[in-house]
Amino acid sequence: MKTANPLALVAGAGAGLGQSLLSRFQAGDMTAVGLGRSRPENPVGTFHELDLSDLEAVGPTIADLIATYGPPKIVVHNTAERVIAPFPETTLKDYQRTWTSMVQSLVVLGQCVLQPMVRGGGGTLIVSGATASLRGGPRFSAFASAKFALRGLTQSLAREYQPAGVHVAHVIVDGIIDTPRSRDLHSLDPAKMIKPGEIAEAYWQLAHQPQSTWTHELDLRPASEGF
Amino acid sequence: MKTANPLALVAGAGAGLGQSLLSRFQAGDMTAVGLGRSRPENPVGTFHELDLSDLEAVGPTIADLIATYGPPKIVVHNTAERVIAPFPETTLKDYQRTWTSMVQSLVVLGQCVLQPMVRGGGGTLIVSGATASLRGGPRFSAFASAKFALRGLTQSLAREYQPAGVHVAHVIVDGIIDTPRSRDLHSLDPAKMIKPGEIAEAYWQLAHQPQSTWTHELDLRPASEGF
Amino acid sequence: MKTANPLALVAGAGAGLGQSLLSRFQAGDMTAVGLGRSRPENPVGTFHELDLSDLEAVGPTIADLIATYGPPKIVVHNTAERVIAPFPETTLKDYQRTWTSMVQSLVVLGQCVLQPMVRGGGGTLIVSGATASLRGGPRFSAFASAKFALRGLTQSLAREYQPAGVHVAHVIVDGIIDTPRSRDLHSLDPAKMIKPGEIAEAYWQLAHQPQSTWTHELDLRPASEGF
Amino acid sequence: MKTANPLALVAGAGAGLGQSLLSRFQAGDMTAVGLGRSRPENPVGTFHELDLSDLEAVGPTIADLIATYGPPKIVVHNTAERVIAPFPETTLKDYQRTWTSMVQSLVVLGQCVLQPMVRGGGGTLIVSGATASLRGGPRFSAFASAKFALRGLTQSLAREYQPAGVHVAHVIVDGIIDTPRSRDLHSLDPAKMIKPGEIAEAYWQLAHQPQSTWTHELDLRPASEGF
Numbered sequence: 001m002k003t004a005n006p007l008a009l010v011a012g013a014g015a016g017l018g019q020s021l022l023s024r025f026q027a028g029d030m031t032a033v034g035l036g037r038s039r040p041e042n043p044v045g046t047f048h049e050l051d052l053s054d055l056e057a058v059g060p061t062i063a064d065l066i067a068t069y070g071p072p073k074i075v076v077h078n079t080a081e082r083v084i085a086p087f088p089e090t091t092l093k094d095y096q097r098t099w100t101s102m103v104q105s106l107v108v109l110g111q112c113v114l115q116p117m118v119r120g121g122g123g124t125l126i127v128s129g130a131t132a133s134l135r136g137g138p139r140f141s142a143f144a145s146a147k148f149a150l151r152g153l154t155q156s157l158a159r160e161y162q163p164a165g166v167h168v169a170h171v172i173v174d175g176i177i178d179t180p181r182s183r184d185l186h187s188l189d190p191a192k193m194i195k196p197g198e199i200a201e202a203y204w205q206l207a208h209q210p211q212s213t214w215t216h217e218l219d220l221r222p223a224s225e226g227f
Numbered sequence: 228m229k230t231a232n233p234l235a236l237v238a239g240a241g242a243g244l245g246q247s248l249l250s251r252f253q254a255g256d257m258t259a260v261g262l263g264r265s266r267p268e269n270p271v272g273t274f275h276e277l278d279l280s281d282l283e284a285v286g287p288t289i290a291d292l293i294a295t296y297g298p299p300k301i302v303v304h305n306t307a308e309r310v311i312a313p314f315p316e317t318t319l320k321d322y323q324r325t326w327t328s329m330v331q332s333l334v335v336l337g338q339c340v341l342q343p344m345v346r347g348g349g350g351t352l353i354v355s356g357a358t359a360s361l362r363g364g365p366r367f368s369a370f371a372s373a374k375f376a377l378r379g380l381t382q383s384l385a386r387e388y389q390p391a392g393v394h395v396a397h398v399i400v401d402g403i404i405d406t407p408r409s410r411d412l413h414s415l416d417p418a419k420m421i422k423p424g425e426i427a428e429a430y431w432q433l434a435h436q437p438q439s440t441w442t443h444e445l446d447l448r449p450a451s452e453g454f
Numbered sequence: 455m456k457t458a459n460p461l462a463l464v465a466g467a468g469a470g471l472g473q474s475l476l477s478r479f480q481a482g483d484m485t486a487v488g489l490g491r492s493r494p495e496n497p498v499g500t501f502h503e504l505d506l507s508d509l510e511a512v513g514p515t516i517a518d519l520i521a522t523y524g525p526p527k528i529v530v531h532n533t534a535e536r537v538i539a540p541f542p543e544t545t546l547k548d549y550q551r552t553w554t555s556m557v558q559s560l561v562v563l564g565q566c567v568l569q570p571m572v573r574g575g576g577g578t579l580i581v582s583g584a585t586a587s588l589r590g591g592p593r594f595s596a597f598a599s600a601k602f603a604l605r606g607l608t609q610s611l612a613r614e615y616q617p618a619g620v621h622v623a624h625v626i627v628d629g630i631i632d633t634p635r636s637r638d639l640h641s642l643d644p645a646k647m648i649k650p651g652e653i654a655e656a657y658w659q660l661a662h663q664p665q666s667t668w669t670h671e672l673d674l675r676p677a678s679e680g681f
Numbered sequence: 682m683k684t685a686n687p688l689a690l691v692a693g694a695g696a697g698l699g700q701s702l703l704s705r706f707q708a709g710d711m712t713a714v715g716l717g718r719s720r721p722e723n724p725v726g727t728f729h730e731l732d733l734s735d736l737e738a739v740g741p742t743i744a745d746l747i748a749t750y751g752p753p754k755i756v757v758h759n760t761a762e763r764v765i766a767p768f769p770e771t772t773l774k775d776y777q778r779t780w781t782s783m784v785q786s787l788v789v790l791g792q793c794v795l796q797p798m799v800r801g802g803g804g805t806l807i808v809s810g811a812t813a814s815l816r817g818g819p820r821f822s823a824f825a826s827a828k829f830a831l832r833g834l835t836q837s838l839a840r841e842y843q844p845a846g847v848h849v850a851h852v853i854v855d856g857i858i859d860t861p862r863s864r865d866l867h868s869l870d871p872a873k874m875i876k877p878g879e880i881a882e883a884y885w886q887l888a889h890q891p892q893s894t895w896t897h898e899l900d901l902r903p904a905s906e907g908f
Binding site for chain 3: 055086087088092095096099103104107108110111114115132135136137138139140141144145146147148149150151152153154155156157158159160161
C-alpha cells in the first residue's frame with residue numbers, strides 16, 4: 001500500500017517533544033509512528049513499545065512499517081537519558097546505559113532507515129542534541145559524553161548520506177521543554193520554557209528544506225535563555 | 228502612516244540574494260526597502276543608493292523610513308566585499324575597505340535600527356555569514372577576518388538584545404549563490420548553486436520563529452556541497 | 455615506599471606514542487608504568503597487560519601501584535580503536551568495541567586515579583584526541599563518535615577536578631604518528647609524520663604547567679599537515 | 682652584524698605581559714625589542730615608541746632592526762584595546778579604534794616580518810587572544826568583534842605560512858593578568874590571576890616546538906578560572 005500517507009518515524013516518542021513531533025507530522029498528512037520504551041497515554045498515530053537500542057526489536061518493526069508505507073520521509077532521533085551527577089557518583093553502568101540508550105539507538109535507527117531512505121529517493125533524519133552536545137559541564141560527564149558522541153555520529157552520517165539525497169541534521173535544543181513533568185521538576189516560569197509544538201514546527205521546516213539550502217546544525221532556545 | 232505594511236530593510240540589496248530577500252518580504256505583505264551602494268535594475272520595492280558604512284547617509288534615510296512606516300520588523304545585513312589574495316598581495320587598504328564595508332556597516336545599521344526595534348516591540352536582525360566566518364583559509368586573510376568580526380559582533384548583539392525581544396541571528400551561507408554573475412564567474416553546475424529564493428525563504432522562517440524557539444546560528448548549503 | 459620516584463601511568467602504552475611517553479617520563483625521574491592490551495617488545499619501565507575497559511582488572515593493578523608509589527602525578531589516556539568504514543559496513547559490535555575501548559577505558563581510569571590524585575595534592579591527566587574529535591567525517595562514524603565522546607567526558611572531568619588541583623587536558627593529535635607500523639601502512643614521507651618523542655615532550659610540558667596557566671585543549675600537527 | 686643574538690619582537694610591549702615576554706626572550710639569549718604606543722618604565726631590552734597601526738612608522742623601524750639583527754625568530758602580537766560598553770554607548774570611533782589598534786596592527790606587523798622570516802628560514806609569530814576571541818558576550822561588541830577578526834586573520838596566516846616554515850599560533854589568554862594595574866582595577870585575589878611570567882614561558886615553549894608538533898591554538902587559564 002505505497003499510496004498511504006508517507007511515513008514519519010519518531011524514535012523516543014514519549015509525552016512531550018516526541019508526541020508533539022508526531023502531531024505535527026500527522027497534521028502534515030504523514031503516517032505518524034512513534035517508537036519508544038514506554039507507551040505514552042493516548043499516543044498520536046501508532047506507537048510501538050520497544051527498546052530502541054535493540055536491533056532485534058527495532059529491525060523487524062521498521063521493516064514491517066516500510067513494507068506497508070514505504071521508506072520513511074522523516075525520521076527523528078529524540079532520546080535522552082539524563083544522568084547528572086558528580087564523576088565519583090556516576091557508575092560504569094550509568095555510562096553504558098547513557099551511551100546505549102542515546103548513541104547505540106541512533107546506530108540501530110540508522111541501520112534500519114538510511115539505506116531504505118536512499119532507495120526511496122531521500123528524506124530527512126533529525127537528531128536532537130542539547131547544550132551538552134557542545135560543552136561538557138561539571139556533573140554532566142555521562143550525559144555530555146553521550147551527546148558529544150551523538151553529534152560526531154550525526155556529522156559523519158550527514159556527510160555520508162548527503163550525496164545520496166538524505167538530509168541528516170543536528171539540532172541543539174537549549175532550554176527546558178515545557179511538559180507537565182518539567183513543570184513539576186523545575187521552578188522555572190513556564191513562559192521561559194521551550195514549547196514542544198514550536199520545536200516540532202522547526203523540525204518540520206528542516207525536513208522541508210529544498211536541496212539547495214540544507215541546514216546541518218541549528219540551535220533552538222527561548223528568547224529568555226542566556227547562552 | 229503606521230498602518231502601512233510593516234517595514235523590512237535589506238542592507239546590501241544588490242541583484243541576487245538582496246533582491247530575492249526583498250521579493251520574499253514583499254510577498255509576505257511587508258514594505259520592502261533596499262539599501263546599497265549601487266541600484267540594481269528594476270529593484271523590488273524602494274531602493275536607496277548610499278554608502279552603508281556612512282552613518283551620515285544611513286541615519287537620516289532610516290529615520291525617515293521609521294517616521295513613515297514605524298520601526299522595521301525584519302532587517303538583514305547582507306554585504307560582502309570579497310577580497311581573496313595571498314597575504315603579501317593584500318594591502319592595508321584592502322583590509323580597511325573589507326572591514327568598513329562589512330563590519331562598520333553592521334555597526335551603523337544596528338545603531339539606526341536596534342533601539343527603534345526595541346521601542347517597536349521587537350523584530351529580527353539577520354546577518355549573512357559565510358564559511359569564512361568559521362575558518363580562516365589561505366588567501367582569505369582580509370575576508371575571513373571581517374567575517375569573523377561580523378560573527379563576534381552579531382553574537383554580542385544577540386545577547387544584548389535578546390532580553391528586549393529583538394532576535395539577532397547569524398546565518399552561515401556555504402556555497403555559491405546562483406546569480407547571473409556567479410554563472411559567469413564560476414564553472415560550477417548551477418544545479419549545485421544555492422538558490423537565492425530558497426535562502427530568502429529560510430530567512431523568512433527565521434524572522435517568524437516564535438519566542439520559545441529562536442535560532443542564533445544556522446548553516447545553509449546545497450546538498451551537493453562538501454563540508 | 456612513598457620516597458620512590460613519583461608515578462607516571464600511561465593507559466594505552468603500545469609501541470609508538472605510548473612507549474615514547476613512558477621514556478620521557480622516566481627520563482624526568484618518574485616511575486614509568488604502562489598499561490595495555492598487549493605487551494610491546496622491551497617495554498620502558500613496567501608494563502601491565504590487561505583490558506583497560508575492565509574495572510576488575512585495572513582497579514586492583516592501579517591500587518597496588520598507588521600503595522607502592524603513591525598517587526600518580528601524570529596519567530595519560532592514549533587508546534585508539536581505529537574503525538574506518540562506510541556506515542552500512544560498520545556493525546553494532548564495531549561501535550560497542552570502539553566506545554568500550556576508547557571511552558569506557560577513560561571512565562575506568564578516571565575512577566581509579568582521580569580521587570587518589572586529589573588526595574595526593576594534584577597532578578595531570580592528559581587525554582589523546584584526534585582530528586575526529588572535532589569533525590565527524592565520512593567513514594568515521596564509529597571512530598569520530600567515540601573521539602567526540604572522549605572530548606565531552608574530558609571537558610567535564612576538567613571542570614570538576616580543576617578546583618581540586620587536578621589538571622585534565624585534551625590534546626588533538628592531528629597527523630600520522632611515525633612508527634614502524636605507520637611506515638608500513640602509509641605511503642606518507644616519514645618526514646611529514648609526527649615524531650612520538652616530540653608529542654611526549656609536549657605532554658611533559660603540559661604536565662608541568664604552573665597553576666596560573668593551565669591549557670585545557672591544544673592541537674599538535676606537523677608543519678606539513680594541512681588543516 | 683648577523684652574529685648578534687637573534688631578534689625577538691614584541692608588538693604591544695607595555696608593562697605586564699609585554700615586558701615579561703621580553704624578559705623571557707632575553708633570558709633565552711635573544712635580542713629583545715619592544716614596540717608600543719607608550720614606553721614602560723625601565724623597559725627590558727630596547728623599546729621603540731610608535732603607533733603599531735602605522736605602517737610608515739613600523740615599517741622603517743623593523744627594517745632597521747632586520748638590517749642589524751637579521752629577520753626575527755620570535756614575534757608576538759599583544760595588543761588590547763579594551764572597550765567594554767553596551768551597544769548604544771559604543772561609538773563608531775570605538776569600533777574603528779579597537780579594530781585599528783588590534784587588527785590593523787597585526788596586518789602591519791605581518792607585512793613587516795613574515796616575508797623576511799620566510800627568507801630567514803622560519804620562526805614563530807604568536808598572537809594573543811582572549812575569551813572574547815571565541816564568544817561575543819554582551820557589552821563586548823567592539824572588543825569581541827576585533828578579537829574574532831584577529832583569530833580569523835591569524836588562522837589564515839597560519840595556513841599560508843605553514844608551508845614556508847613560519848609557525849603562526851593563536852593563544853586564548855583566559856583570565857586577568859597579574860599586573861599592578863590589574864590589582865588596582867579588580868578585587869580578584871591575585872593568587873587567581875595569571876602570572877605574566879608564566880604566560881611568557883608558554884609562549885617560549887610554543888616558539889620552540891619542533892616542526893613535527895606545531896600547536897595552532899591553545900588556551901591558558903588559571904586553575905581557579907571557571908570556563
